[in-house]
Amino acid sequence: MPSDNKSLAGKVAWITGGGSGIGLAAGLELARAGAHVVLSGRSAETLKKAQKEVEAETLVLDVADRKQVAAAAQKILKQHGGIDILVNSAGINLPQRNFRNVSVEGWDQIVAINLSGTRNGSRVKVTGQVVVSDAANAVVPGVSVNVTWRKPDGTSVAQTAITGSNGTASFNTSGGRGTYTLTVTNLARTGYVFDAANSVLTGSITK
DSSP states (O other), X not given: OXXXXXXXXXXXXXXXXXXXXXXXXXXXXHHHTTOEEEXXXXXXXXXXXXXXXXXXXXXXXXXXXXXXXXXXXXXXXXXXXXXXXXXXXXXOOOSSOSTTTOOHHHHHHHIIIIIXXXXXXXXXXXXXXXXXXXTTSOBOSSOEEEEXXXXXXXXXXXXXXXXXXXXXXXXXEEOSXXXXXXXXXXXXXXXOEEOTTTSBXXXXXXX
């Protein structure tokens, strides 16, 4: 794990199951390396205790609930502009975990958190933003922007959005780990350009 050299300064790290154990240990190391750490878990009390050990933001959620995971991802993306590091550490075990004596309910719980929860966390959304301006460098609302996402697996997704009052059009996509690149393919009004310096054209998911 990273050390105290602040090599991750400016990076955002989200750790599921971050209130204790391996997740908390990862949070400590990532924070020491300068990352902004977000710990999530099912217990608000456990997360509160974790904050006594590591400087971190916390989110209460169950990784087995796809909607909760998606909402948390959107909150982090909105507040920090991206998720650079994702650690899927949420997991449970049961006293009666042998295949011969584990209950059906216990089996379902383990699969929901340990397996489905990992997939839910890995498919967080990546957000890109395109700022449109005119010849005087003033932002322009109401412009239709066409873009293409290039995903880490080589596939592409085309999207269209309208710039808001701040001249910004937002785009979201999801998938597995890697870097996502946003390319502007067309602006619906002539004479306008997208402001590359203030736009967010790449995002990444790492686990």
